[in-house]
Amino acid sequence: MTENNENVKNSTSATANSKKFNFNFQDKKVKCAKTILIIIFLAFLSFQMRAQTADMSFTTNEQYLDIFSDDNGRMYLTALDPYYYLRMSEDYLEYGHTGDTLKDVNGQEIPWDSYKYGPTGAPATFNLINVLTVGVYQIWHSMDSTVTLMNAAFWVPAILSMFIVIPIFFIVRRITSSDIGGAVAAILTSLSPSIFVKTIAGFADTPVLEILPLLFIVWFIIEAMHYSKDKSPKSLLFGLLATIMLVAYPFMWSAWWYGYYIIIAFLVLYLIYKGLIYSHDAKYNKDNKNKNSRSAQKVEVENLEFLNTLKVAGLFVIGGAIAITALYGTNTIMGAFEAPLNYIGLDEVSSTSGWPNVLTTVSELDTASFDEMVSSSLSSIYLFAIGLVGIFLSLFRKVLTPTKQIVNGLVDKIDVKYALLLVIWLAVTFWAASKGVRFVALMVPPLSIGVGIFTGFIEQFIKNNLDKKYEYVAYPTIAIIALYSLYSTYKADNGDLLRILFPSDYVPIAEGIMLASLALLIIYKIADMVSESNKKLVMNKLFMILLAIGLITPTMAAIVPFYSVPTYNDGWGESLEWINTQTPNNSVITCWWDNGHIYTWKTERMVTFDGSTQNTPRAYWVGRAFATSDESLSNGIFRMLASSGDKAYNSDSVLIKKTGSIANTVDVLNEILPLTKTEAEETLKNSTYKFTDTEISEILDATHPEITNPDYLITYNRMTSIASVWSYFGNWNFSLPADTSRSEREAGSFEALNTYATTMNDTLVVRSLLQQTNDYSIYALIEVNNETLTGAMMAVSSDGQIQTQQLSMHKVKLMVSENGETKMYNTLASVDGELSLLMNVNKNSIIGTDGSGNPVYTTNSWITTKNLEDSVYSKLHFFNGEGLETMKLEKASTDPTATGVQPGFKVFSVDYGNYSK
Template structure:
């Protein structure tokens, strides 16, 4: 009896340990070769964070602990960030819960020892993310049983799209995106079903606290309030259509007063709205409500100017495909894979059917009831029948579950069509529904399968499904299926045999999410390394405080933390004109223009093109004027603006004080190896055609590993592979004093095509040996770098051959005079104005 009482607690502990242990695996950074792991750890041995938003959250938390505010300073009473979007910085309008929770945890753990903030931030996402198994288990267990609760907890807690944002080393607000919505919905449903007023109010207060906390973690928290409202509407419609009532009532007033769903929702709106208004401000509350309706426009994010929208390059905002690859296996690119594979998805859909079956199975004899106080023979408009009270109560309860799950699935399913980032929202009701199906299904098997043969068949299938996601051989899968049969049939006690079958089936259903989550966390690579961190530390120690750090946006938050210098472009300023200008500075072959762009952005920010827009009222024309003048001396630029583009002298001077400032801010330009893979995007924005409203994607294809020469007679051959599929490579042949190189494209049928490069650039031992045009009509250039008897190659689109990125990063500044190299680390070059 005691064991039965503490069983839920034991299950919860085991579920949390499982969820946390899989997330903790990321600490081992299994995606990094063993001999390179130290390169991806800080001086204390802690791996670097896995993505760059973590550094923004870390910096805000550090500010809060040191200054008592999230920003660097106050501007007009508002927290202001001087490190981001410099100049002028930007307001810290950011959900603060992650800062408050991490600061609280930091203070608590430091009571027992000396733990740096980096350590607390590194682990807290894994802890908070794992907590979602608790409400998932308790909620689903109430609807079904322990098996269903366990299945739901594992499917939800180890949903691939959620684990990918909550493992150790991923310090972002995503950690709250399951635990708080689950708590809110579960506690609200409990407030409806509680049997006393005191318990109802207690659960409602818990729900209100949950949504208050969630409002400090995600601006879309209001979605879940709307979800509850939609659920109640659907529930009352279905209840009316099905003739389901909890009790009979004498009048409309009495009926209305006794509707728990309505009364609890009204209290939620009144009390919760008042507290939210006091906590977040009533304008923010109204803004969140209006934002709920504008949220459906995510894929059509309006561009207020003619500049390109950088959000098209953010994978989380892309609409996911329904299926990619093996449907049974988890992945990060499709709906099926993102929720754990086909089996959890199907079980989630079948859970709706299981609830309908459950409601129908509660049918009981009905007794007709006539309405009192009315003419004989006229029946009530509200109550046609009265069923046995406890049966009727249960039917109403399960109908509410059905209404909730259906509405939840439909609304979050619609949200998924607006972006991949919303897939984790969909995974919550899907996991609960899958758990409901699992619980009912294993009970059905227990009650209806009695023969050893039928149990053996179920065990065999469950065994295969259990091992399938681990991608072992067919023989191994069959072997596991046979072992499952032997285990089940070896149990003589009928009750224990049925229990073992139920456990096997439950494990089979959750196997894919578990294996997918483990595969993900065991292949983590930190988002940065010693090369970048040491470069930023050098900048911090060797440049003036007003030095501005510039690069593509991805590492902006890291720059602000490690270099402690302002940045022009980061993850909080992606969708701004700076995406075009930074891309242009990297793509152009005009070094004076590139330097002019960087000087303008680092000194005056957006002021030059914003001021010019006020005169031209045409962003496309403003860009044309600046592109033509930023690379010119000030006087020449003024002449072009006045004589060619008809600006007045005063207008030209007003623009020039921002585009060609007298007092230039010092800046550093960081170029790193990761930007090779990102070239398709920075070149797309940098090549933006303001008339056609499109850009061009240009790319580098670097060899995967260095290759050793192979000597055959008087010919030395080097072969490199420049594509993971092995379909693209380079063949280099060296004969006496002549070196030839060709690009090789492999066909699917084994044939190959050799393409001469447009330009061949050959570097041997840091010496430029060849830089010449080979084939005017070829679309690709080729760089070959030989060092210590090994060769690396880079195939590039012809447009990139003379780009500033190629000149500065791949050629080390060869043949340019506008920039000088300040510092170099493995994979990172730091440049400044010459």
């Protein structure tokens, strides 16, 4: 029996059996309903997985849960950047535009963010996420008055992620005609680790908008190419949809141009390929005129396909550029040509401006290894490999195409368009991923589509070759893959596989819709298989379901259960609320950049810099102010940044022009900032740069301004753990070559120690564990008796033997608090020591007693590099400003986000003193 006859028989028997159920599974309406059910299930599965964060399963402690949720028990947003978009959404809701004000720039009023990069401010950004957040809020708040804008923002990424599955499913189904392949690809894309963690409920940021528009663009382009052989306008219609989505892309992501280039590269190369094929076949047909009518028909179809593709390319490339220019201005389209060059230098130590490149220390921009790309994209190397195989298999659509069409010669034996697009897409995103871990998410869709194609290819190949014996190899292979996957997941997940179907019950209606759609699909599939008389087709369907389950289960199990602890909390909120209510409106908050978005949102005050302005000269100056031991220099830096911003050292400044370099400018500023205005003026007059009186006045207007903004410093526990970052920039040596590696530059660090403190026989004893192995433990032993501090190193072996030797620390600093008073002990221990010991004992806080009944006190201690032992930061955070004359602790509250001192979130005021004299 031929393959065609077998297929006809299969179809006839299926139809006959389906009549038993009075139900035609081949009816278009039935297929359409099934497709809708599949999309609903996939969308709500995506939502439910992301809803897990709302369950706050990171703890069962009610007090801990309260500190990370609002008055109605709804969790705060996660991470940092979401608070910027939340603040912009608040502005949009209140003023009708993002930003807190409008500012005239070149004769045009634009939305302005006064709090960002104070005191200068910056243009406010307007993004689709602001519109969606306000929209969700208005709908939800109309039904529940307790809903806040933050509550609405919390769910926006989960809602948007529901749309990821749509284009992926239809792309794979277009290529393979397989619903199972489309579903596998959609699930793998939606739940990929690198996409999932940045699109969970609570992570109200833009990563989902970086991917979603391109998915729709690719889907529409693929549909346009599919219909390019038809005389109907469908090809041009889908090209128009792709162009519309392209035009919307800049409103969602500033790096929209990468998708633009991917499609341009595909269209250009595909046009060249089709042009060559057409020329070859046209020449062949001309040389063999009237000998082969099918050849002439093929040339006619190729000509139509080439012309339609050319029209789509022109509409997308040229029409898209014109529309983007009209809507967003020439800067947006011109930026598309310049922006890629900026991404090339992400990993360079020094930026092209001459200032250090802060992006080299941003974890998500760390260079990704191949293993990291694999684990962050599809979780495992075997799925990664299957994805590559699937992309290759997309070339061979002959086995997935009805035989009749192949015989008629209307379909090429090799169809390059899908493979070409996927290869270009993967190559571009693979290169981007190699520049930074955060870009790994961009390469997930083409790989997931490849896995979907592989799945669909296997399904259609076996189904179209039922008279062969391929199933004897295919079925055992599928069974092994699926069972191994399920067994591995079962062992890793302690057998709780069913929890995948019940990831969260926080939104009952979403859970109900997902389970109901799944139940209907199961019923449909069972009925479909019962109605099928051909047992080989039934076996094919069963094993394909098994294969699909095997492919998606590890990815799903890896994210169930899932939780994420918010960064903002009520502890921080207490101190930030104090700033909001107790400080002047022109106050500036100075801290390291990472929490800047949270501070501006909660305090409505300016910040020195934040997560969108970290790669600026202020990274050096803020790092310098905290790392230096010179309080006067630190004070001068805070004064300059808070009052005049970058005026003293920007590219148009007197110092840059006169000294000729950033290094010389930094030297001059480090020399005059600690001085009073009179002293600074005298220093500038005697400078070798021969400044004029006008130039001196301009310099001092920036460094010692008459009108100043109050500055408030914030320290917190995590800032201690990242001291190696801010001190690295604060100790930056501009005289070293720009490509000097990080290991060759100076930095400092703090490391918390396990410490025990008690009083024995009127002697305060503090013991800190420095090192521990299976054989011995080494302690720093500090004693205070009669106001005298002494110390030693003590080694205790596993059998209890004790040896002591001289303390090798460069310095020991101990603060003791008792009865509302503090006492500082500052003792040089060893001139040759490279490390120092910082200790804080609170005798007012007794946490227990030792075996002899002696009180045990709350104690913290750190070992630090000696370059930070007397730093302004160490005096602020560890010793509450003790030893500083111009910086005063104003407010302290709990910091539950990291281990360290408590209260660990501290606000200090800065007194500029007599600097103007």
